[in-house]
Amino acid sequence: MHYRIRLEGTSPDIMVRRPCPSLVQFPREKIAQEAATAAVIAKETGLLIPRLHFYGEESPVGPYVMMDHVESQGSVSARLTRPSEDPSEAHVLDSAVADSTLEAIWGQIAQCYLQLYQLTFPRIGSFLETAPGNYDVAGRPITHNMTDMIRLANVPRSVLPPEGTTYTMADGWYTALAEMHIAQLTFQHNDAVVSEDDCRNKYVARQIFRGLAMQGRLSTFGFSDDRWSAHSSKIPASALLPAPSGSDNFRLWGDDFRAGNILLTSSDEIAALIDWEFAYVGPTQFSLDPPWWLLLETVEMWESGMDDWCEVYQKRLKTWLAAMRKAEADTDNSSLSSTSLSAPLSAYMEQSWETGRFFLNYAARKSWAFDAVYWNYLDERFFGDRESGVAGHDLWRTRFHLLTDEERAAMEPFVARKMAEAEERRLVDWDPVEAKDSLSKLLFD
Numbered sequence: 001m002h003y004r005i006r007l008e009g010t011s012p013d014i015m016v017r018r019p020c021p022s023l024v025q026f027p028r029e030k031i032a033q034e035a036a037t038a039a040v041i042a043k044e045t046g047l048l049i050p051r052l053h054f055y056g057e058e059s060p061v062g063p064y065v066m067m068d069h070v071e072s073q074g075s076v077s078a079r080l081t082r083p084s085e086d087p088s089e090a091h092v093l094d095s096a097v098a099d100s101t102l103e104a105i106w107g108q109i110a111q112c113y114l115q116l117y118q119l120t121f122p123r124i125g126s127f128l129e130t131a132p133g134n135y136d137v138a139g140r141p142i143t144h145n146m147t148d149m150i151r152l153a154n155v156p157r158s159v160l161p162p163e164g165t166t167y168t169m170a171d172g173w174y175t176a177l178a179e180m181h182i183a184q185l186t187f188q189h190n191d192a193v194v195s196e197d198d199c200r201n202k203y204v205a206r207q208i209f210r211g212l213a214m215q216g217r218l219s220t221f222g223f224s225d226d227r228w229s230a231h232s233s234k235i236p237a238s239a240l241l242p243a244p245s246g247s248d249n250f251r252l253w254g255d256d257f258r259a260g261n262i263l264l265t266s267s268d269e270i271a272a273l274i275d276w277e278f279a280y281v282g283p284t285q286f287s288l289d290p291p292w293w294l295l296l297e298t299v300e301m302w303e304s305g306m307d308d309w310c311e312v313y314q315k316r317l318k319t320w321l322a323a324m325r326k327a328e329a330d331t332d333n334s335s336l337s338s339t340s341l342s343a344p345l346s347a348y349m350e351q352s353w354e355t356g357r358f359f360l361n362y363a364a365r366k367s368w369a370f371d372a373v374y375w376n377y378l379d380e381r382f383f384g385d386r387e388s389g390v391a392g393h394d395l396w397r398t399r400f401h402l403l404t405d406e407e408r409a410a411m412e413p414f415v416a417r418k419m420a421e422a423e424e425r426r427l428v429d430w431d432p433v434e435a436k437d438s439l440s441k442l443l444f445d
Contacts, residue, residue: 001018002015002017003016003017004016004069012068012069012070012071013068013069014053014066014067014068014069015050015066015067015068016064016065016066017064017065017066018064019031019062019063021062023151025146025150025151026146026147028058028063029126029139029140029142030142030277030278031055031056031064031065032055032057032063032128032129033126033127033128033139033142033277033279033280034276034277035052035055035129036126036128036129036135037126037127037252037276038052038067038276039052039127039129039135040119040127040135041116041252041276044119045115045116045118047112047115047116047273048271048272049272049273049274050067050068050069050070050272051068052067053066053067053068054066070271070272071271072263072264072265072272073263073264073266073271075259075260075262075263076105076109076259076260076262076264077091077258077260077262077296078260079105079264079268080093080094080097080102080259080296081093081094082094082096090296090297090301091260091296091297092295093294093295093297093312093316099319102316102319102320102323103319103322103323104268105268106319106320106323107323107326107327109262109270109291109323110320110323110324110327111330111331112270112273113291113327114327114328114331114345116251116252116287117251117287117345119251120249120251121137121250121252121281122137122168122249123137123166123167123168123248123281124166124167124170124172124173124250124281124282124283125137125138125140125165125167126138126139126140126141126279126280126281127280127281137166137281138164138166139163139164139166140162140163140164140165140166141173141255141280141281142277142278142280143177143255143280144255144278144365145180145365145367146160146180147278148367149180149183149184149367152188152368153184153187153188153192154187154188154189154427154428154429155183155184155187155188156187156429156430156432156435157432158430158432158433158435159187159435159439160180160183161176168247168248169246170219170247170250170283170284171216171218171219173282173283174213174219174283175213175214177213177364177365178206178209178210178213178364179210181206181209181210181367181370182206182210182439182442182443183439184367184368185202185203185418186439186442187428187430189421189425189426189428190421190422190425190426190427192422193418193419193422195393196415196419197393197394197396199414199415199419200396200415201371201375201392201393201395202371203396203414203415204395204396204399204400204402204411205370205371205375205379205396206370207403207407208399208403209363211402211403211404212382216246218360218364219283219285221355221360221382222240222351222352222355222356222360223240223241223242224237224238224241224243225242226240226243229382229383230382230383230385231355231356231381231382240351241342241343241347241348243285244283244284244285244288246283249284250281250282250283250284251281251282251283251286252279252280252281253279253280253281253282253286254278255278255279255280255282255365256275256277256278256279257293259293259296261274261275262274285357285361286365288345288348288349288352288357289349289352289353289357289358289361290317290320290321290349290350290353291320292358294313294316294317294320295309295312295313295316297309298369299313299362299369299373300366300368300369300372306372306373306376306377314353317353320349321346321349321350324344324345324346324349328344328345355381356377356378356381359373359377359378360378363377363378375392375395379395379399383399383402404444406444407444410441410442410444
């Protein structure tokens with residue numbers, strides 16, 4: 001919730017933001033982390049961040065943050081969306097928008113990406129103010145998906161990463177994300193599966209994905225370090241860029257950063273970057289992907305289907321990459337040399353799309369998009385072509401042999417449980433200890 005406050009004789013106005021009690025999960029943590037993130041960005045970069053005045057985790061009205069109100073003509077998303085008379089319609093990139101308009105706006109955003117990429121941190125986690133004016137990576141990552149798991153699926157909080165948890169290895173965070181996908185399938189009682197084979201597809205994909213994370217394979221996929229995937233056998237390692245460090249060198253990642261978070265002036269100049277909720281220090285691999293928001297709408301919500309989204313995205317990606325290359329050319333070389341990249345960020349982004357790394361990281365972050373992305377854009381890149389003519393409901397059969405003996409033995413009892421749950425729609429409030437034990441049995445800890 002936003003409150004704009006005008007104080008007589010004072011400029012600019014003040015904006016007070018409070019988490020909406022009925023929607024926002026982890027309100028205390030989120031406010032503290034968002035305020036700390038904004039403070040770090042304002043201190044370490046030249047990005048236009050609204051000036052932070054105060055924030056508090058406790059008050060008579062709950063957690064809050066107070067900052068300057070920034071005058072603007074609206075967001076990049078509102079500027080570039082297709083015309084519509086319905087204000088509630090989801091924003092979708094206007095197909096008639098000129099490339100020159102995109103280049104002008106995206107070029108400024110590319111400069112922001114380059115500044116953010118120059119910041120490195122030793123752990124994966126969220127920023128907290130650990131002493132007055134001092135900010136450290138000391139909190140657990142709070143992701144958009146974690147919020148959805150609780151709000152949409154009533155997943156018990158006890159199975160999520162505990163408060164204060166940080167990660168020193170990219171593989172550790174990939175594994176945690178994969179385990180949360182298993183938790184979503186396990187604890188979502190209503191509408192989790194539509195048939196026995198749908199359940200098997202989801203179970204097999206999640207167990208495979210977690211196994212790859214634990215083996216350190218997700219963090220190297222699509223790089224020259226990839227020695228395991230079917231896709232890597234088709235491309236000489238010399239043609240691929242090396243993987244970033246998987247330890248002690250991580251980047252700021254905005255889990256919900258999108259075109260709607262970037263405000264513009266009347267002349268299409270960036271006025272401010274706002275709303276750093278769900279921002280945390282994550283694997284550098286995430287930052288090497290091109291932005292998912294170029295079409296404004298997500299791949300899983302695209303009305304014409306995922307393949308059409310990919311076709312349109314690939315066309316617009318060329319414009320984004322051109323904007324990135326120009327931004328890199330206009331940036332001081334000494335600044336770029338501090339990023340520890342062996343090639344320009346634009347080159348990494350281009351290869352991310354070509355190899356499928358883009359979809360790997362997208363699937364890692366989104367439980368409800370995971371299954372469609374995995375089976376359509378990752379599985380055959382990982383393990384090679386499936387037999388032709390395999391029906392969608394039989395996809396699990398093509399990869400069942402990749403599961404461990406324990407995972408295979410646990411599948412049918414799990415399917416039976418989920419189908420029984422589908423018979424009765426209700427919300428289940430799990431005992432925290434029982435919930436952790438139930439998930440542990442599927443993780444075989």
